[in-house]
Amino acid sequence: MITLDDVRALDASDPLAEFRQRFLVPPGVIYLDGNSLGALPASVPGRMDHMIRQEWGVDLIRSWNSNDWINAPRRLGAKIASLIGAKANEVIAGESTSVSIFKALTSCLQLTSERSVILSEFGNFPTDAYMMEGLAALSGGRIRQSLVASEDIESALTTDVAALLLTHTHYKSGRLHDMADLTAKAQAKGIPVIWDLSHSAGALPVDLNGCNADFAVGCGYKYLNGGPGAPAFLFVAERHHDKVMPVLSGWLGHARPFEFRDEYEPAAGIDRFQCGTPAILGMAALECGLDIMLEADMASIRAKSSALGDLFIDLVESRLDGFELRSPRDATRRGSQVSIAHKDGYAIMQALIEQGVIGDFRAPDILRFGFTPLYVGYEDVWKAVDTLAAIMRTDVWRDERFSIRGAVT
Ligand SMILES: Cc1ncc(COP(=O)(O)O)c(C=O)c1O
Numbered sequence: 001m002i003t004l005d006d007v008r009a010l011d012a013s014d015p016l017a018e019f020r021q022r023f024l025v026p027p028g029v030i031y032l033d034g035n036s037l038g039a040l041p042a043s044v045p046g047r048m049d050h051m052i053r054q055e056w057g058v059d060l061i062r063s064w065n066s067n068d069w070i071n072a073p074r075r076l077g078a079k080i081a082s083l084i085g086a087k088a089n090e091v092i093a094g095e096s097t098s099v100s101i102f103k104a105l106t107s108c109l110q111l112t113s114e115r116s117v118i119l120s121e122f123g124n125f126p127t128d129a130y131m132m133e134g135l136a137a138l139s140g141g142r143i144r145q146s147l148v149a150s151e152d153i154e155s156a157l158t159t160d161v162a163a164l165l166l167t168h169t170h171y172k173s174g175r176l177h178d179m180a181d182l183t184a185k186a187q188a189k190g191i192p193v194i195w196d197l198s199h200s201a202g203a204l205p206v207d208l209n210g211c212n213a214d215f216a217v218g219c220g221y222k223y224l225n226g227g228p229g230a231p232a233f234l235f236v237a238e239r240h241h242d243k244v245m246p247v248l249s250g251w252l253g254h255a256r257p258f259e260f261r262d263e264y265e266p267a268a269g270i271d272r273f274q275c276g277t278p279a280i281l282g283m284a285a286l287e288c289g290l291d292i293m294l295e296a297d298m299a300s301i302r303a304k305s306s307a308l309g310d311l312f313i314d315l316v317e318s319r320l321d322g323f324e325l326r327s328p329r330d331a332t333r334r335g336s337q338v339s340i341a342h343k344d345g346y347a348i349m350q351a352l353i354e355q356g357v358i359g360d361f362r363a364p365d366i367l368r369f370g371f372t373p374l375y376v377g378y379e380d381v382w383k384a385v386d387t388l389a390a391i392m393r394t395d396v397w398r399d400e401r402f403s404i405r406g407a408v409t
Pocket of ligand 1: 099125128167199
């Protein structure tokens with residue numbers, strides 16, 4: 001049995017330990033929800049203050065040039081690219097993941113214009129499926145959405161499929177899809193694949209070009225620590241850039257936006273996937289998060305995240321009854337989170353949060369714990385399970401106040 005001394009020794013030899021001070025996690029809080037909203041980088045308050053008082057307040061509109069606001073989507077895109085195995089000119093930051101999914105889906109439809117099915121799996125993150133539904137409705141019947149069970153994806157890869165949209169790390173279970181294998185199998189049938197990397201980017205090594213990926217999207221506010229509602233990102237493989245005429249043909253994706261022409265003419269390369277004016281304040285915060293990520297070694301992040309997840313599973317299974325593991329036990333098949341199920345999961349999670357251990361709840365019964373190696377240590381995992389054990393032992397979670405549902409769970 002692992003002991004508290006053992007986990008302290010793991011923290012003492014942790015090569016990522018120094019990154020903890022780069023984040024402002026409140027004292028007394030064990031933050032296990034970086035898979036939903038990353039913690040606040042210590043550099044953000046100062047950067048935002050400068051951005052607001054100087055760049056916005058004093059430099060005003062001149063900042064688009066003098067502070068290089070105009071290039072933020074490309075500059076951040078290039079930084080994200082290096083975290084996901086893409087070339088600097090293949091990623092653009094901006095909008096939300098949902099909008100980026102729409103851009104990617106409509107691009108696939110242009111690459112496979114005679115095909116009519118957009119395919120995904122049941123239980124994918126809802127926005128992925130909902131964006132498909134909206135697109136199918138817009139097509140007036142030409143395009144049909146198809147959702148299949150995870151184990152049926154390969155057999156559903158038929159020659160009428162125009163796009164396959166999958167989330168690499170499943171948002172609930174943390175299960176990983178084999179990106180290289182599924183991309184190759186889909187492409188063998190002429191199907192471009194869109195990978196939703198929301199729970200992968202910054203959490204584990206991703207090699208989009210090594211997998212010959214077509215499109216990818218992802219959130220800036222999870223493991224990239226970009227802050228609430230941070231800009232998302234869109235990856236488009238270079239080979240597709242000039243074959244796609246963006247459907248969200250906003251003025252900043254124009255070849256020469258400041259000529260203000262009446263007709264749309266797409267910019268060359270990834271720039272054509274920009275749409276409207278970028279959210280510069282959000283970009284500034286996201287860049288702080290990215291700059292920290294770029295200093296960290298991804299192999300060390302992955303190794304520690306796997307070890308933290310394994311430790312959590314071992315401790316839960318040895319100390320607690322009534323919870324069921326809903327994530328792969330094998331860390332190589334799991335992202336940076338562990339989910340356990342309990343029929344009273346909502347109330348238990350609320351009680352845990354009140355004690356300073358912050359995870360989240362996903363209906364109907366999942367308690368979800370994210371392990372962000374840059375600011376979570378081994379002793380944190382120990383204390384989190386200790387707190388959970390105390391909550392179960394004392395039955396404190398049965399208090400009525402823990403059953404009141406907030407708008408966000
Ligand atoms: C897999 C996945 N895709 C997309 C999103 C959210 O997209 P958006 O940034 O548009 O809200 C989430 C949010 O948790 C997610 O888990």
